Amino acid sequence: MAPIATPFFFYLLSAMMLVGGILVITQKNAVHSALALIVTLLAQAAIYLMLYAPFVAAVQIVLYAGGIMVLFLFVIMLVNIDRSLKEKQFNSQWWVGIIAATGLGGLFVAVYTKGKNIFPERVLSVAEADNTQKVASLLYGQYMFAFEIASLLLLVAIIGAVVMAKKKI
Amino acid sequence: MNAFVQYIESYLTSNLTPGAAGNMFWVFVYILLVFVGLSVAVICMNWLERKILAHMQVRLGPMRVGPHGLLQPFADALKLLLKEDIMPAEADSVIFWAAPFIVVLAAFTTFVVVPFGPQHAITDMNIGILFMLGVSSLSVLGIVMAGWASNSHYPLIGALRSSAQMVSYEVAMGLAVVSAILMTSLNATGTGTLSMIGIVEAQKAQGEWFIFKFFPLGLVSFAIFAIAMVAETNRAPFDLAEAESELTAGFHTEYSGFRWSLFFLAEYSAMIAVSSIAVTLWLGGWLRPFPNLLSGPRWDTFFSYFPGATFLALAAICFFNVARMPKHPYFRIQTVGLAGFGGFLAFIGLVLFIPAVSFRVQDIFWFSAKVAAFMYLYIWYRGTFPRYRFDQLMKIGWKVLLPVGLGVLILTAGVALFQQNLWRP
Amino acid sequence: MEVMLHITTLHYLVLGAALFLLGVIGVLTRRNVVIVLMSIELILNAVNLNLVAFSRLWGGQHGQIFAIFVITDAAAEAAVGLGILIAFFRNKETINIDEVNLLKW
Structure with missing residues (x-):
């Protein structure tokens, strides 16, 4: 099997995942969020395929996209969202969110810049x-x-x- | 240029699927072929369903557009494409727009792994059957979204019914599939496979279709799947999601024109997809009847005549009906058209008699013939069974199919273990 | 440019970290319970991505097994979380998480 982990597909799928993730947390309507989350999950399944983990990819599609998201959509339909659409979407602790995100992001950047050399150069063939x-x-x-x-x-x-x-x- | 030609030709000598061989050109050719083939199959199904249903109800069915209504599907398609595409004012436009495409994508993507022959599949995945089940279950999302986005009562009730039904029957379907996959592990190494091609090859190696394996266990799991797949595709007698008399049209009530035709396309593609799963798992996929018992070059030649003979028989039916056409001048165009169509079918039949061609397409022919039998069953169900009530539907799914499926799974595992002599008391 | 053309494990880890951060921001700032639950799914997915990337790095399947277990847990979590959400909605007629602060019904 020819290697399919081409950079093009990686960046395409990452872009899909990140745009989907941003839409999940910014959309007003919960159904739109769910649709964005489905896009993210499917792109992630494709990334699993690139990582030579086809079984996890299949489980991701069957369980996440086909199971959990249907559950989410069902519940969104059962609860009345008309009222919540008119309300304020973000709570007053957005500054906590920003601090936590910058702190965590800084932690990730620090860890990855410091520790990126501990990974072996060549990945083992599977x-x-x-x-x-x-x-x-x-x-x-x-x-x-x-x-x-x-x-x-x-x-x-x-x-x-x-x-x-x-x-x- | 030469390198490109060589690249194209290099695949023809290999006996892998284009995806496994990594040849992108042939992958695209196969995708195109599958797409065109599916569309033609859906058109044929549309006509056949109306005709067969009509004849079951002692009517004639479409007779006006073309001879015996042969052009009716094209007229319908044209009408749908030309119709105004209405979107309800209060509908959620993004999701209303996206829902039909999700359903169609889910229905078409499953065909990536359907094995029409040992090398006639777009690709052969290690997780083939799981991929098919997973991707076909994505259409639930499209249906729920279509029902919700329409912002209307009938579509919402239809979508909730439809998705509850599909989610429930997926369980029974999965159990039946697992007990069939278990049978693939009965070989020297003791490891089974999820690959669609591997499953058919296991049936060939074991010398029997899985429907006859461990009689009656294989038959029971096949029956569970055959019932669950009708419910899974929302077809009669489990079509309460789109019960015309109760919900006008279920989740696609508010859809019209092109978008509605996408739902239609998806429904029939999904029917073909689940039928292909059934054929691959239990009915030996592309294998011709008795590949081991009646082996040898003479039998091979004999069975390779079947594709051509089928088309010649269809042509003969056409010519018979040409002879039966009324002699009135009003019917002259129709008569000529039917004769032309018969001639076209006869030409295809004759081409299929060329040994090189028939040798390449006979696998596809046997696969399609088995799938076509399932398609006929679908129409037959619709013509004969009354619709179930929703509680009856849930009762069949959860109280009958699920326990029986579990029992069959355990029994199959036990018998397989016993047969492999792994069970030492 | 060398970094862009050769996809290493670090690329997957950075992607996972970005997804994780998005999930954290969603959990901390949104008021709609359903979207908070979806953000938790994002976090779990980021973790899964790291697990599978590491399993690719070391050439084994253990990371994939853990990813499967995480997905199972996500299913359980979603079922119970949405059940609580429905019970909450029935009592308070809202899905705003800021109003879940009574610690009693």
């Missing part, structure tokens, strides 16, 4: 062809316990969501 098989044998071998706990977590989440959202049990 076989893409049996990615799914390898992920499967790790998931059901070494990470079996974590897998079971994740299933338990999902069960708890289902019960919690039903208890929360139902008027009368």
Whole structure:
């Protein structure tokens, strides 16, 4: 398989992700935010493909774009958004946001400029062809316990969501 | 220039899919072919559905536009393109505009991995079947958005119904698919595959279609998928999302003209896509009948006559109907047109008898024939079954298909483990 | 220009950091609960991107496994969070997060 990690696609997809992310946090209408988030998620799935992680990409599409976002859209439709559209969209602690963002950003810049030399120059080659098989044998071998706990977590989440959202049990 | 020609020719000798061979030129050619083929298939389906439904209800169906209404789909398409594109005043314009494109993109993107033959797929992904299920589930988003953006009651109710139905049946569908994928792991190495081409090759290597595997387990999982896929595409008898008598037209009530035709295109492409999943997983994909039992050059030649023979049979039907046309001068143009169409079909049939051509297209023919059988089933369902109520629909999905699917999955896993002698007491 | 033409792990990390920052800003400044939840999804996605980029760097699949677990957690979080949101909306008729400050119903 020819390498597909070309710079062009990386920058295209990053631009899509960042524009999507900015739209998510700036749009007034929650449905528009959701649409922007879907674009971000799909672009990220494509970036996973570039990183030779096709199975994660598929999980991203199936679970995030096809599952979680449908849930979001459902809830946006259930709650009445007409009122919230007329309200102020940003709270009064925007300065906290700016301070936190600059602080975190500064931290990231400091860490990455200082630590970028610790990465090995050449990335190790990974076989893409049996990615799914390898992920499967790790998931059901070494990470079996974590897998079971994740299933338990999902069960708890289902019960919690039903208890929360139902008027009368 | 020479290098370019060489680049194009270099693919013809390889027996990989264009995507796997990394040949961009042929990738584009295949994408174009799939797109054109799908559009033609949707046009044919439109005509066939109206005709077959009509004949099931003892009517004639479209008869006026062209001989036996053959030009009706083109007239419809022209009408839709020329119609005014209405957007409701209170609609959310961005999302109203984007929703049909999401649905169409989701429906068309799935065809990237559909294997029409061992090398006739745009590409072969390691995650093929998961990719198909995931991308086809994206159309739910488009439907929800279409219903919401219309800012009207019927579309919203239709969209909520439709998406609840699609999300529910995805679960049963996924379980059925998993139990089929489990069967691909019955080989020497013990590892299965998610690649669409790999699944068909596993069926060839094991010598039977997965529908007959571990009888009746394969059959039951196939039945679950076959029911779930009808619900997944919102077709009768599970079409309460667009129940004409209750919701006028469901989520696309407010759509008209070109945008509505995009929904139409997406619906039929999605039907073809899920049928291709069913054909690939359970009915042996591109494999001709009895590829192992009736092997050898003589049988190969015999089966390679089928594509041409099919087109010749269609041409014969055309000529038969030419003979039955009324002799009144009013019908002269129609008669000539039908004869011309028959001649065209006969020409295609004769071309398909050329050994080099028939050898290349026979895989595509067998795949399409199996998909066409599913398309006929869709029309047949629509003609015969009454529509379900919403609670009945949910009951079938969650209380019948899901438990049965789980049971089949566990049984399949157990039998497969037993057969592989991995189970040591 | 050399940096632009050769995509390294650092590029993915910077992208992840940018996405993370966007998510943080969204969580801290927006008043609409649904959008706050979506910003949390952005943060989780940034983390996932880093995990997968590192798994590519070291040539293993462990990072991908963690990404899958994070996605599972995101699903659970979204389900419970939106359930709470619906319960809240039913009681207070608003989805403004600033009004969730009673610590009781």
